[in-house]
Amino acid sequence: MTDDKTLAAQVSELRDKLRAWKQIKLEKEKRKMSDDKDTKDKKFSVWSEYTDDDKAAMEQLAAGYIDFISRCKTERESVVEAVKRAEAVGYKNLDDVIKSGGKLAAGDKVYSVCMKKTVALFQIGTEPLENGLKILGAHIDTCRLDLKQNPLYEDSGLAYLDTHYYGGIKKYQWVTLPLAMHGVVVKKDGRVIEIVIGEDAGDPVFCVTDLLIHLSQEQLKKTADKVIEGEKLDILVGNYPLKENDKESVKRGVLKLLKDKYDIDEEDFISAELALVPAGKARELGFDRSMVLGYGQDDRVCSYTSLVAMLEAANQTFGKTACCLLVDKEEIGSYGATGMKSRFFANTLAELLNACGQYSELALRRALRNSFMLSSDVSSAFDALYASAFEKRNVAYLGKGMVFNKFTGSRGKSGSSDANAEYVGKLRGILDKHNVKYQFSELGKVDLGGGGTIAYMMAEYGMEVIDSGVAVLSMHAPWEATSKIDIYETKKGYAAFLAEI
Ligand code: MN
Ligand code: MN
Numbered sequence: 001m002t003d004d005k006t007l008a009a010q011v012s013e014l015r016d017k018l019r020a021w022k023q024i025k026l027e028k029e030k031r032k033m034s035d036d037k038d039t040k041d042k043k044f045s046v047w048s049e050y051t052d053d054d055k056a057a058m059e060q061l062a063a064g065y066i067d068f069i070s071r072c073k074t075e076r077e078s079v080v081e082a083v084k085r086a087e088a089v090g091y092k093n094l095d096d097v098i099k100s101g102g103k104l105a106a107g108d109k110v111y112s113v114c115m116k117k118t119v120a121l122f123q124i125g126t127e128p129l130e131n132g133l134k135i136l137g138a139h140i141d142t143c144r145l146d147l148k149q150n151p152l153y154e155d156s157g158l159a160y161l162d163t164h165y166y167g168g169i170k171k172y173q174w175v176t177l178p179l180a181m182h183g184v185v186v187k188k189d190g191r192v193i194e195i196v197i198g199e200d201a202g203d204p205v206f207c208v209t210d211l212l213i214h215l216s217q218e219q220l221k222k223t224a225d226k227v228i229e230g231e232k233l234d235i236l237v238g239n240y241p242l243k244e245n246d247k248e249s250v251k252r253g254v255l256k257l258l259k260d261k262y263d264i265d266e267e268d269f270i271s272a273e274l275a276l277v278p279a280g281k282a283r284e285l286g287f288d289r290s291m292v293l294g295y296g297q298d299d300r301v302c303s304y305t306s307l308v309a310m311l312e313a314a315n316q317t318f319g320k321t322a323c324c325l326l327v328d329k330e331e332i333g334s335y336g337a338t339g340m341k342s343r344f345f346a347n348t349l350a351e352l353l354n355a356c357g358q359y360s361e362l363a364l365r366r367a368l369r370n371s372f373m374l375s376s377d378v379s380s381a382f383d384a385l386y387a388s389a390f391e392k393r394n395v396a397y398l399g400k401g402m403v404f405n406k407f408t409g410s411r412g413k414s415g416s417s418d419a420n421a422e423y424v425g426k427l428r429g430i431l432d433k434h435n436v437k438y439q440f441s442e443l444g445k446v447d448l449g450g451g452g453t454i455a456y457m458m459a460e461y462g463m464e465v466i467d468s469g470v471a472v473l474s475m476h477a478p479w480e481a482t483s484k485i486d487i488y489e490t491k492k493g494y495a496a497f498l499a500e501i
Contacts, residue, residue, distance in 0.1 A: 046401050046437045046485055058488035061308070062284075062292060065487055068304050069294045070281035074182045075117040075328040075338075076273075078140040078300065082119050082307055082326055086111050089314040091121060094348070097355055104355040109314060112348045117141075117328040117338040120348050121310055125318035129353050130363040132370025132463070134501045135323040136306035136494050137454055138377065139330030139340075142296035143167035143476050145174060145208075145233055145276040147183075151269055152237075154251035159238035161206075163276060164230070167331030171228040173477050178205035179235065180279035185264050185272040193262055198279040205279045206235045235276055278478040285481055290399065292487070297480040299330065302376035302469040305487060309494035320372075321352075322498050330377070330454055340454040346461075368461035372423070372501045374468045374494065375455035378482075379403040380443050381471035394442045396471035398482070401437030401489040405467040408443060410450020417456035419466035427466065427497070434496035437489045441471075468493065 050058070072078040083091075086109070094110040096102075104110065106126040113119045118140075122133075145163040153160055165171065180198025187193065198205040210228070211219050219227060241249035242256060258264040264272075282294025303326050310324035329339030336342065349367055353359040382395040396403040406424060409416030431438050443451055458465045470490050473481040 046399060046489065049437075054488075058484055061305075061488050061491055062484040064308070065301070065304050066282045066284070066292060066294065069296060069300050072140075072300065073142070073180070073277045073296055074144075074275055075140045076184065077182065078303060078326065079113055079116055079119045082121070082303075083111060083113065085307065085311055086121055089311050091314075094122075094351060094355070098351060102355070103357060104352070107317065110352070110355075112351070114328075114342075114344045114348075115338050118344060119326050120345065121307075121324040122352055123310070123314065123318060123322040124352075124356065125321040127319045127321075128363075129321055129349075129356060129358050130366035130370065131320055132367060132372065133321045133323045133349075134318075134498060135325055135371055135373040135458070135463075136310060136497070137325040137327065137340075137373055137375050137458065138302035138306050138469070139299045139328070139454060140303050140326045141167075141328045141331050142277075142298065142300065143169050143331055144296075145179070145235070147235075147269065147272065147274040147276070149270045149272075152251055152254065152266060154248045157239065157241070157250055158236060159250045159254045161235040161237050161276075163233050163235060165233055166275070168476055170224070170477070171230060171233060172224060174233060175208045175210040175228055177207060177478055178279040179207055179276040180205060181274055181276055183272065183274035185262070185268050185274070187263075187268060188271070193264060195262065195274060199281075203279075206237055206276060208233050209236055290484055292482050292484060293479050294482075295478060295480070297470075297472055297482050298378040298475050299376070299469070301378060301472070301482055301487060302490070305470070305491040306374075306376055306494055309491050309498060312495065313498050316499070318498070320501070327454060334454055334457060340457045345458075365461075368463060371458075371461070371463035372497075373455075373458050373463055373465040374497055375453055375458060375465050376469040376490075376494075377453040377467060378469050378472040378475060378480075379405055379441055379467075380475055381473050383473055389444050389448060391442065391445050394440075395444070396439055396441035398471055398473060399485045400439050400471075401486060402431075402439070402493040403469055403471050403486070403490075404438060404440050405442060406440065408450065408452055408455070408467055410443075411447055415450070415452050415456065417459035417465060417467075419455075420464060423464040423466060426501075430496050430500040431493060433500065434492065436493045436496050437485075438493060439471075 072081045091109040091111045094112040097110060104124055106124050108124045111119055111121045144166050146166045148162045148164055151161040182196050185193040197203055238250050238254040240253050242253035243249050255266055278295040282292055285291035285293040306324050327340050329336050334340040350359060350364050353363055379396045381398045382390050407413050407416035407418040453467050455465050455467050470482055470486045
């Protein structure tokens with residue numbers, strides 16, 4: 001009896017516990033649902049607040065952006081376009097100012113180009129340069145397939161160009177797409193032949209082939225990182241033999257065409273920089289045309305919006321000198337003379353100080369240390385199809401405004417420059433004052449991976465710097481997606497930064 005009673009008591013106790021536990025679980029779920037709703041409500045309010053003027057301005061910016069990324073697919077092309085636009089609003093080449101012994105003063109606007117691949121624009125402010133600059137920085141290099149230096153070969157009656165991919169790509173995404181060739185071939189005498197093939201409607205295009213599904217049993221057992229190997233990313237470029245049954249006749253046919261049309265010899269590939277990029281224009285995406293599908297939006301979406309914000313301010317008077325810095329080589333670690341790790345920026349700033357009659361080593365160091373920067377790069381947008389890669393409360397959403405990453409890096413914030421809370425607070429004040437819609441996010445879930453930007457290199461000078469930019473879907477894929485709203489809000493954010501900091 002006693003035993004039974006104890007057993008009954010135990011069962012009832014367990015039942016109570018279970019009930020309480022269920023209750024807690026239920027409440028937790030309810031709370032989570034309402035939290036989710038709260039976050040959603042907050043984040044979904046951007047578009048509904050737009051006036052007709054906002055919408056018109058947004059569409060105008062998006063159209064300009066679509067045109068820009070459709071035409072400028074390499075860093076060289078982007079630099080040419082940036083310089084053209086800068087000169088149109090009164091910018092002068094800093095090298096010309098230096099050569100002519102000219103002096104710069106408040107209100108003057110100059111640009112400096114590094115090896116045709118990186119460009120810095122400056123609008124001199126009324127304060128001494130040693131008070132620091134306000135810098136908008138982004139990168140203009142993008143993932144692609146670069147030709148090797150001995151690229152051309154023939155196999156089984158087909159001519160190919162061998163490539164080495166540039167940047168972090170999922171190789172399987174780059175097969176069977178129409179590809180265009182952009183770049184330069186430099187002759188021994190220094191002549192530079194510019195190449196763009198595959199963008200005009202009448203142009204031929206190129207492609208990497210893939211194995212037909214019918215014979216892919218073995219291939220499809222491979223993991224996705226191996227299913228297309230780097231050495232298999234060779235470009236199909238010809239099939240007509242110059243003379244039937246001759247050895248390497250197709251290859252010779254291609255070479256004859258290159259010679260006749262472009263005056264390029266086979267050895268000239270040695271001194272060439274030729275890239276294969278997805279062919280064709282960027283497009284509006286979706287029934288509602290709310291988004292943009294285009295190549296190389298990482299990071300030309302931040303480059304374009306930074307440039308536009310900078311040039312739109314051409315007639316404003318600034319206290320601190322403003323700078324827009326568009327750099328090369330970010331996708332491969334920012335190395336090289338044209339990457340952010342080079343001395344280009346500091347050296348150019350020294351020249352600027354000198355041209356303003358303010359140069360000293362100390363003034364240069366102070367100018368760098370006292371600067372503020374928005375280091376802009378794309379951020380990963382939440383993708384509902386791959387929800388498990390993201391942490392819903394700390395991820396950017398498409399169409400929810402400009403994105404800030406307090407830190408990037410991976411696995412324990414490793415490699416991150418981690419912006420100071422004081423700087424973040426200051427920026428929040430500026431953004432709110434100018435009614436800029438923004439969101440703070442991380443790249444993905446903790447310990448899942450990560451990425452870096454140019455922020456930490458500028459932070460080494462002791463300046464305040466934070467990662468900001470536009471959210472993108474399918475980052476590093478041949479065609480990436482962004483939202484027009486985010487592009488517009490980000491440009492507004494840059495303008496607010498230039499006006500206030
Ligand atoms: Mn990037
Ligand atoms: Mn990237």
